[in-house]
Amino acid sequence: MADQIKLYYKNVTADIVGQEHGLSLDQFKYYTDQIAQTVNSINQQVADGKLPFRRLPYDQQMVQRTKDVAGEMRGRYDNLVVLGIGGSALGNIALQTALNHPFYNLLPSDRRAGPKTFVMDNVDPVQFQGLLDLLDGQLDRTLFNVVSKSGETAETASQFLIVRNLIRTRRGASKLAENIIVTTDPASGTLRQIAARDGYITLAVPPGVGGRFSVLSQVGLFSAAMCGIDIEGLMAGARDMDQRVSKTELVENPAAIFALIQYLFYGQGKTLSVMMPYSYQLKDLSDWFRQLWAESLGKDKTLDGKPAQIGPTPIKALGTTDQHSQVQLYREGLNNKVFTFLEVEKFASQCPIPRELEQVESIAYLGGKSLEKLINNEKIATEYALVASKRPCLTIVFPEISAYCVGQFIYMLETATSIAGSLFNLNTYDQPAVELGKQATFALMERAGYEELAKKMAASIQRDKKFLV
Amino acid sequence: MADQIKLYYKNVTADIVGQEHGLSLDQFKYYTDQIAQTVNSINQQVADGKLPFRRLPYDQQMVQRTKDVAGEMRGRYDNLVVLGIGGSALGNIALQTALNHPFYNLLPSDRRAGPKTFVMDNVDPVQFQGLLDLLDGQLDRTLFNVVSKSGETAETASQFLIVRNLIRTRRGASKLAENIIVTTDPASGTLRQIAARDGYITLAVPPGVGGRFSVLSQVGLFSAAMCGIDIEGLMAGARDMDQRVSKTELVENPAAIFALIQYLFYGQGKTLSVMMPYSYQLKDLSDWFRQLWAESLGKDKTLDGKPAQIGPTPIKALGTTDQHSQVQLYREGLNNKVFTFLEVEKFASQCPIPRELEQVESIAYLGGKSLEKLINNEKIATEYALVASKRPCLTIVFPEISAYCVGQFIYMLETATSIAGSLFNLNTYDQPAVELGKQATFALMERAGYEELAKKMAASIQRDKKFLV
Numbered sequence: 001m002a003d004q005i006k007l008y009y010k011n012v013t014a015d016i017v018g019q020e021h022g023l024s025l026d027q028f029k030y031y032t033d034q035i036a037q038t039v040n041s042i043n044q045q046v047a048d049g050k051l052p053f054r055r056l057p058y059d060q061q062m063v064q065r066t067k068d069v070a071g072e073m074r075g076r077y078d079n080l081v082v083l084g085i086g087g088s089a090l091g092n093i094a095l096q097t098a099l100n101h102p103f104y105n106l107l108p109s110d111r112r113a114g115p116k117t118f119v120m121d122n123v124d125p126v127q128f129q130g131l132l133d134l135l136d137g138q139l140d141r142t143l144f145n146v147v148s149k150s151g152e153t154a155e156t157a158s159q160f161l162i163v164r165n166l167i168r169t170r171r172g173a174s175k176l177a178e179n180i181i182v183t184t185d186p187a188s189g190t191l192r193q194i195a196a197r198d199g200y201i202t203l204a205v206p207p208g209v210g211g212r213f214s215v216l217s218q219v220g221l222f223s224a225a226m227c228g229i230d231i232e233g234l235m236a237g238a239r240d241m242d243q244r245v246s247k248t249e250l251v252e253n254p255a256a257i258f259a260l261i262q263y264l265f266y267g268q269g270k271t272l273s274v275m276m277p278y279s280y281q282l283k284d285l286s287d288w289f290r291q292l293w294a295e296s297l298g299k300d301k302t303l304d305g306k307p308a309q310i311g312p313t314p315i316k317a318l319g320t321t322d323q324h325s326q327v328q329l330y331r332e333g334l335n336n337k338v339f340t341f342l343e344v345e346k347f348a349s350q351c352p353i354p355r356e357l358e359q360v361e362s363i364a365y366l367g368g369k370s371l372e373k374l375i376n377n378e379k380i381a382t383e384y385a386l387v388a389s390k391r392p393c394l395t396i397v398f399p400e401i402s403a404y405c406v407g408q409f410i411y412m413l414e415t416a417t418s419i420a421g422s423l424f425n426l427n428t429y430d431q432p433a434v435e436l437g438k439q440a441t442f443a444l445m446e447r448a449g450y451e452e453l454a455k456k457m458a459a460s461i462q463r464d465k466k467f468l469v
Numbered sequence: 470m471a472d473q474i475k476l477y478y479k480n481v482t483a484d485i486v487g488q489e490h491g492l493s494l495d496q497f498k499y500y501t502d503q504i505a506q507t508v509n510s511i512n513q514q515v516a517d518g519k520l521p522f523r524r525l526p527y528d529q530q531m532v533q534r535t536k537d538v539a540g541e542m543r544g545r546y547d548n549l550v551v552l553g554i555g556g557s558a559l560g561n562i563a564l565q566t567a568l569n570h571p572f573y574n575l576l577p578s579d580r581r582a583g584p585k586t587f588v589m590d591n592v593d594p595v596q597f598q599g600l601l602d603l604l605d606g607q608l609d610r611t612l613f614n615v616v617s618k619s620g621e622t623a624e625t626a627s628q629f630l631i632v633r634n635l636i637r638t639r640r641g642a643s644k645l646a647e648n649i650i651v652t653t654d655p656a657s658g659t660l661r662q663i664a665a666r667d668g669y670i671t672l673a674v675p676p677g678v679g680g681r682f683s684v685l686s687q688v689g690l691f692s693a694a695m696c697g698i699d700i701e702g703l704m705a706g707a708r709d710m711d712q713r714v715s716k717t718e719l720v721e722n723p724a725a726i727f728a729l730i731q732y733l734f735y736g737q738g739k740t741l742s743v744m745m746p747y748s749y750q751l752k753d754l755s756d757w758f759r760q761l762w763a764e765s766l767g768k769d770k771t772l773d774g775k776p777a778q779i780g781p782t783p784i785k786a787l788g789t790t791d792q793h794s795q796v797q798l799y800r801e802g803l804n805n806k807v808f809t810f811l812e813v814e815k816f817a818s819q820c821p822i823p824r825e826l827e828q829v830e831s832i833a834y835l836g837g838k839s840l841e842k843l844i845n846n847e848k849i850a851t852e853y854a855l856v857a858s859k860r861p862c863l864t865i866v867f868p869e870i871s872a873y874c875v876g877q878f879i880y881m882l883e884t885a886t887s888i889a890g891s892l893f894n895l896n897t898y899d900q901p902a903v904e905l906g907k908q909a910t911f912a913l914m915e916r917a918g919y920e921e922l923a924k925k926m927a928a929s930i931q932r933d934k935k936f937l938v
Contacts, residue, residue: 010936086793102599106574106585116575122790123847124749125820125840126870130571132820155789157832158822158843165823190831211793254938271803272741272782280593291794298798311802313741315784320624321591323906324555324680325760329767331902333780334740351594351601353627354634362659363626365916371594374627374914378592380930381909387929388905397937401595433800436857437792440850445843447834460856461849467479468866469723 003399004240005408007254011383012261012338012392021335021390023264028250031264035256036248038422042415043246052206053213053414057238057407062204063231066218069201070225073181074114077143079135080226082119083159084147084219086291087211088183089121091220091410092147094288098281098406099229113228115143123155132166139170139179143226147183147219149205151191154441160191164198177201183218210429212292213414216407230403237407245415255412258340259419261394265338266312266424270392273312274330277342278319278379281401286316286342289413296417299426300433310424320378327382331389339386340394343379344401347372472868473709474877476723480852481730481807481861490804490859492733497719500733504725505717507891511884512715521675522682522883526707526876531673532700535687538670539694542650543583546612548604549695551588552628553616553688555760556680557652558590560689560879561616563757567750567875568698582697584612592624601635608639608648612695616652616688618674620660623910629660633667646670652687679898681761682883685876699872706876714884724881727809728888730863734807735781735893739861742781743799746811747788747848750870755785755811758882765886768895769902779893789847796851800858808855809863812848813870816841 014022046054056062082092096117101107105116118131135142144163148156167179176198183203184191195202203218205211214220216238221231245255262273273293275286298311317326319341330337353374355367366374383393398405421428443454483491515523525531551561565586570576574585587600604611613632617625636648645667652672653660664671672687674680683689685707690700714724731742742762744755767780786795788810799806822843824836835843852862867874890897912923 006937008932008937010933013936085790089790090794102593102596103603106603122749122787123840123844124571125816125818125844127571127749128840129818129820134572134575152831154835154843154847158835158838158840161822161825161832161835162820162840165825168825190829194826194829251938257938271805280591280596294795294798294802298800298802300801309801309803311798313784313798313802313806315782318591321554321558323903325559326763327906328900328902329763329780329782331767331905332769332778333763333767333782334778336740337782347594349594349598351598351631353630356630356634356637357663360659360663361917362621363630365911365914366623366627366630369627369914371592371597371627371631374623374910375592375594377913378623378906378910380926381913382906384909384926384930385902385906389902431797433797433854433858434792436800437796437847437851437854440853441843441847442834444846444850445834445838448830457849457853461853463477464479467482468475468477469720469726 003402003404005399005405005412006397007257008395008397009257009261011387012265012394016387017390017392022392023261027264028260031260032250034423035250035253035260035419038419039246039248039253039256042418042422051418052208053210053216054242056206056209056216057235057242057411062218063221063235066203066221066225066231069181069203070222073143074226074228077115077141078109078138079142080115080117080145080223081131081135081142082117082145082147082223083156083163084119085121085153085155087214088147088156088219089119090284090288090291091215092119092223093121094284095215095220095224095229095234095406096227097284098401099224099403100227102280104227114226117223117227119223120159123158128159128162132162139167142179144180145183145222146180146191147205148191149185149211150189151184151194152189154438154445183222212295215288215410233403234407234410237404238411240404241408241411241415245412255416256419258394258412259416259423262312262338263420263423265392270336270338271312272315272337273340274315274317274337275340275342276317276319276322278375279342279344279347279401280318282342282344282398283316283318285406285409290314290316292413292417295431296428297420297424297426298433299424302425303427304425308426310426319382320375323378323382327385330391331386335391338392338394340396341379341383342396342398343376344398346400348401472871472873474868474874474881475866476726477864477866478726478730480856481734481863486856486859486861491861492730496733497729500729501719504719504722504729504888507888508715508717508722508725511887511891520887521677522679522685523711525675525678525685526704526711526880531687532690532704535672535690535694535700538650538672539691542612543695543697546584547578547607547610549584549586549612549614549692550600550604551586551614551616551692552625552632553588554590554622554624556683557616557625557688558588559753559757559760560684561588561692562590563753564684564689564693564698564703564875565696566753567870568693568872569696571749573696583695586692586696588692589628592627597628597631601631608636611648613649614652614691615649615660616674617660618654618680619658620653620663621658623907623914652691681764684757684879702872703876703879706873707880709873710877710880714881724885725888727863727881728885728892731781731807732889732892734861739805739807740781741784741806742809743784743786743806744809744811745786745788745791747844748811748813748816748870749787751811751813751867752785752787754875754878759783759785761882761886764900765897766889766893766895767902768893771894772896773894777895779895788851789844792847792851796854799860800854804860807861807863809865810848810852811865811867812845813867815869817870
């Protein structure tokens, strides 16, 4: 129990931030029954096999195979490059930042548990060319993990074509399978077919699991395992949290409390949700959450098809850094935000501050303390200042940053997303609005079948010099 | 002229996104006189020496000294560590990301123009200890640049004490000045005194220039120069932009157009301002902008002291990455955002996509194109999709990513901030709301003189188990 993450929510209540900006205990009571029903219904869906992401932590076979494949490959490569975007990248990045050394890629190889790791979730030509230049001469010692359910995502497909061509021309077609491993749909799709043809080892994007819910599948776990991250610990943490978020009693279910608070504040005009870890290691978990929350809850109609404009805007921030960037606005600007701090009780290093320059009075007080004490006190101080300005604050407390705690955190927020989706009465699992941009890209890139759209776009994308200054 | 950045704003107009969500040309006309007066008045302030950040690009002597010091030091160190936070870090980071190789620190030293560079703008104990471990054994080849106007910022002071102690105990007090260079107030303050006593080489935080406006001073320029970034190009770009943003004619002044558009949308309920570069290299410029905009415009009273809640919330996003994370929300969620894309016409690499796997129809269309073409078309496609959902969009077009263009960008947005501050009728240059959190930190860290606040806080920060789940 000591290593369970906890949600602390007193500083969102009207008692603390006042009636106008806080939630009353009556509101919590009012929703107790609805939450019980919602969680019950979600539990039922899980039991019926309808939310397969909720079963991932119990898939021992999947975990074992991930470990086996990674274990076999780990020593054979100096570099691991993940080619993926969105849900195929954000979880990988978050796990690396949370559970690897903060300067992992710069460590000498004998101080790293696995290869240097790069998650390429963009198609910036300078960045990608820069990576290729960096890897020049090391191609035989580089493993590319192409992650795409279909293989047709324009970004990942482009990267894959570049990399495949490079390996083929430099090393020969027979070597492709030495340098490429794909994570894709287990049965069908473009990438699955190519994998079969080229003979790649394959991992699975599990059927029915959307990209943003896939970090605890082989999508996120393979690169983690390659770096020696304890993926069984992640899964054990997720299973621990599964017990807690399956509870129908509101005050015992941290996912339900989190979802309800966010939902209620949205209804009260606090439509921005800021997640602010006081930990460098946790910073990319808030970027992972940003996709989960935005893509799941940003919808223009309710489940029954009524037009609406739903969805809190998730914002990633970072303590203490953003105290010197955003806190002025957070305290004095529009009171339209709810804050979620991530706090770490015990860091892996304390980083003591020595008693140095003790005669300099203005900074002598710092000596004999530690950066751990400082960062945690800065969090308390910032929350104190925000509460003084009637800004509601939540805290998710990590007893430590371990795979076990990170697994809990991920699973808690995934489940909170389901619950929030129910409260908002929307389809949590689709993303229809992404489609038009994809089609427009196809049209501009001259993919067959999109000629009509290309014509339609031609006029509207012409630049009008009158508005260019 | 060909290498001037440009602002394109047709897609914010009512003609394009409709009356409800767009701006009318009448609104622009209505503000023409006020803008002329505002720019005039700012120009007068600059002439009167009241806005010294506007004169930085003309300070040849400062640039020359920065180059001289950096030139002398560059070859002597393998590592440069900037210790600073907020305005003492964000500009440094933005310049490094924009103008260095995307994997600069991982390059072998003969492919880098300067030392490995780390900007430590946080006090995460694991991250800082991780850096110290990484630098273990290389202390004599490491230069620490301590950047703080006063030297009393708790984060920077703590880092400095740790580093000073380390150098003193490992290398001896006589070596301190070999490994530390400080950027601080030229005349007074804690760090200035310590520098004099320890004999550090010093650079200046120029008087009257706030942290968030200081990137084009030695605060931001020294680390850039150490890495071989063309700081004279930056300054030339800023001077070029100075001509443009001093113009009183609205339609000729990109800073004024930008500020006015943001101001008008804020008044129409679009209180979120998303900056979305389609370029990895430009991503940290949007983080730099985020501080500039939030801290300058997030204010709770007007200039004449009337209570208000002012300030757009700046949000950093990144194309194409965030298409797969935020665009669902951006299109279907609340229409409360104005988007500013950063577009690069010509990247330093095109990164061609070879004609590979041409028999696979679903991805064959990509062959023969380039990542440059793809990323730019994705930008057009995303803007097309947002406009289809009546979301207003601006674009800042970079002909290329050069020091000259980056200098223009920085100077344009700094001036736009002044103009926006005038339109909102607030004090652009203070940050009073940051104070309470600082004091609360002092209290919790037991600094003398803060005992009363510590007592006052004690009760309120006690955790109430009833709200812990």
